[in-house]
Amino acid sequence: MTTANKKEYRLENLTCASCAMKFENNVKSLPNIVDAQVNFGASKLSYSGEATIKEIEDAGAFDGIKVVTGTQRKKESSTPFFKRRENFVTLLSLLFLIAGSIVSFQKGETHVGAISLFTLAIIIGGADIFKDGFKNLVRFEFDLKTLMTIAIIGAAIIGEWREAAVVVFLFAISEALEAYSMNKARKSIQKLMDIAPPTAIVKRGDELVELSTEEIVIGDVLLVKPGQKIAMDGVVLSGKSTVNQAAITGESIPVVKERESTVYAGTLNEEGALEVSVTKLVGDTTIAKIIHLVEEAQAEKAPTQKFVDRFAKYYTPVIIIIALLIAIIPPLFFGEWMTWIYQGLAVLVVGCPCALVVSTPVAIVTAIGNAARQGVLIKGGVHLEDTGHLRVIAFDKTGTLTKGYPEVTDFVPVEGIDKGELLRLTQAVESLSQHPLAKAIVTYARKNHAESLPATDFQSVTGKGAFAQVDGMTVSIGSLDWIQEMAVIPESTLLHAETLQQEGKSVMAIALDGQFCGLIAVADPVRAESKTVIDKLKKIGIQHIVMLTGDHPITAQAIAKRLGISDVRASLLPEQKLDAIKQLNGQYGRVAMVGDGVNDAPALAAASIGIAMGGAGTDAALETADIALMADDLEQLPYTMKVSRKTLRIIKENIAFALGLKIIALLLIIPGWLTLWIAIFADMGATLLVVLNSLRLLRIQK
Known part of the structure; x- marks a missing residue:
């Protein structure tokens, strides 16, 4: 059906599947209608062409069908049984x-x-x-x-x-x-439509006014009090609170929201007051897209x-x-x-x-609607059925099986060196660096309450590391090879570093005035739930699990071993991930690809079922994936398999x-x-x- 002249209406009194088919045929037979489709599950009519509401209602008179506009939010009155x-x-x-x-x-x-x-x-x-x-x-x-x-x-x-x-x-x-x-x-569906409130308190100049969501524009500032639902998608301007996002993402634990955090229409503000700058119109909010896609x-x-x-x-x-x-x-x-x-x-x-x-x-209507309320967006009966037949799943590693950002896993000073002091010196240098690993070290130092020290004469050495003057000492942090150029690293320490590398960690060394003082190991940590999810999938009936990653084979193998994945394909460029999915499709018939919905777009598109993580945060995932896990939560994957098979x-x-x-x-x-x-x-x-x-x-x- 072409979208250029497409019109949509909601239907009342549509009683049975046979009636829906007959009504669809009646609408198609109207003189100026090009094409029509009746969605029995959602009680909705879509058509291309021209017809008056009276003509449409006449076409459905046999079933007493009434028509309301697609955007009309009508509170259905409950008529007593008798x-x-x-x-x-x-x-x-x-x-x-x-x-x-x-x-x-x-x-x-x-x-x-x-x-x-x-x-x-x-x-x-x-x-x-x-x-x-x-x-x-x-x-x-x-x-x-x-x-x-x-x-x-x-x-x-x-x-x-x-x-x-x-x-x-x-x-x-x-x-x-x-x-x-x-x-x-x-x-x-009706419960989804009722999630977002129809009105909101908006700051217009010095006044607070209550407006319907249709009147709110991008850039308006909403005042959201504790216990109120957020009416529009936006970004927090001021305030701090926990927000229950279960209605959108299926997450049971409320999420802390503060300045620059993204919030979604239909979520519940629990504790503090928030001022939210609106970023999307009412028809473009995440919940509106979910309703439309469901x-x-x-x-x-x-x-x-x-x-x-x-x-x-x-x-x-x-x-x-x-x-x-x-x-x-x-x-x-x-x-x-x-x-x-x-x-x-x-x-x-x-x-x-x-x-x-x-x-x-x-069954399709019930399953898709229930899944949407649990934070899983399944974009069609065909995908629901295909998922139920799956025996093979391919996972992207970074951001899917792992958290997607580096964390310090080991901080090992040389015997006789104070750990707290070495951490303060290290933080002073890395706080001036833009490298992702430097950010991980600074975050680790703050978590361990390391005091911030001033650093001067900072210099970054491309591909090797960085150094600076701190408390009158030259503090150098970088690769083992680079530190070995200026200091002697004991053999036992090098063996320990090799063990850490085999576990999939990036290892750096620290030197003070040219003397080796310690090791730092950084890794993209495996999600706490990844191993449990892999085990659940195997119990459900997934026979073969594959990891696809651009990482070094040693790192990939170390993580795969921890998770119980035997088929690992590492050092892959995006086009090679695509080739791997095509090869798996040819070998097994149906293959699902689980990724972040952006970087893995070609592989997601090539898979029989593309499953995107964190769909609530990315429009790309909502638009391109066959299934979107709205929360950044792998635990939703076994649930999705369970729903499909059931x-x-x-x-x-x-x-x-x-x-x-x-x-x-x-x-x-x-x-x-x-x-x-x-x-x-x-x-x-x-x-x-x-x-x-x-x-x-x-x-x-x-």
Whole structure:
């Protein structure tokens, strides 16, 4: 669908998957519509072309569909159960059914009073079914209501008035329960939409004014009090507080925010007051993008759903033909026309494809919505299914399995040298350097409360190290080879340095006035959770894990050994990572690549599934990855695998339920046990089993 003339509307009263398909076809048939797509999970219509709201609502009149604008934030009113028209009508139909049954037991089923009461139950409960069924019959459109209309009228014609009334009542119950269950599944989207507040307190000049988020512009300053939700994405100008980001990233532990920290719309400010400079308009915030991408993901049909849709297209006409043959052929040989016509009508009812059609989308909608609330953005049913089939995962090392920045791991002064004093001298030199390793040393010194000393005559020696004058001494810090040019390093120390290097650490030496005084080892530390995550993935069923890195092979092998990864590919340039992913794809069929979403973009794009870390902080990850882990947290990866595998299993179960119950019911034709009420129970039971089974996905937690 082209985006140039694309319009979007939210839909109310969309009740079933079959209704969504019919509504989509009706909109497509409007004269000035180029293309249209109905997102059943999100209750949303997207189309290209021109049409008035009245034309669109007329296209959905068969289901009572109403249209609201895509940006409209409407608080849905909750109507009490018995005040809903469809439920009141169903209850009234039940009362007439009970009354008719009482009369029929006392005076017989052919008594005029019983027939009159059953007729009232049929007319009251089935008016909406008949209205749509007759329209469809005239157009030769055979959907659920068409089949039900034929079955109910056929039952009445052959004198099965009570059975017809029971079918009407059970069908109404089935539709009400399906609508309730689907609304529960859709709440995952509605909860996301309610995360960000609709208004905020904004500083305009010397005044504080409350504005709707649509009126707030980039550069406005928000005042966020303790206990309030942050309304817009922005950067903290002043104040310090902890912010609960669980709604966006899935992180359970609040994050400290201070000056220059990034904050997101929909997150909860817990302790202190913050002033936030707005950096994005309401439609561009991270939560707005998440909502949009989740809705698009729910609209995208998974491979299984496409297959089921194609199957259902041919399945319904086949059922009608089978029902017709059952009603006509056996009586030609055995007689008993009424019996076989009744069996044919029962086949029509049990053959309704409702449960089959809803078997996949309800699971996809539920899984993607629940994952989004846990901080995992899965951008489509196809990616959800593919992830469920994964057996191989490739990890980028830096920033994914490791923290992505260097830290001091070992500080070893020579015997007789005071550690605190040496650390102060080292900090004085490195505080003047711009090298990443220097920053790690300064951070380490501050954590150990080392006093800051002044340094003069600082000089950096490219590729070797740096030196400066501190307290009248020349303090030199750099590579082992460079320090060995000016000082003697004991053999035992060199052996210790070699051991540290084999552990994947960068080792530097310190000299004071040309005399060796100590070693410093710096490494990009492995994330605390990396080993646990790798172990969990292996238990889940990931058979092969690969590490791809541009680091030196010794460093890469040391980290891989700690994590239990056997396949290590080191010293790779970005294009070589891409080649490695292509080779793995060819070898294993499906491969996921986990990276930071920016530096690893080519490899992420080439992988069957690209999984980006820290999606909340980078637009690139949200736009390019197939799956974004919104928090910079590897623990979300096993959860994602668990959700995907569980969804695949539930989809298979749903299809088995949908077809299995119908096959069992159809087999009852052989002994002549299939009745209309058993048929409707089989159809209703299959639909409810499918929906309730899918709702189990809401219970999966990290």
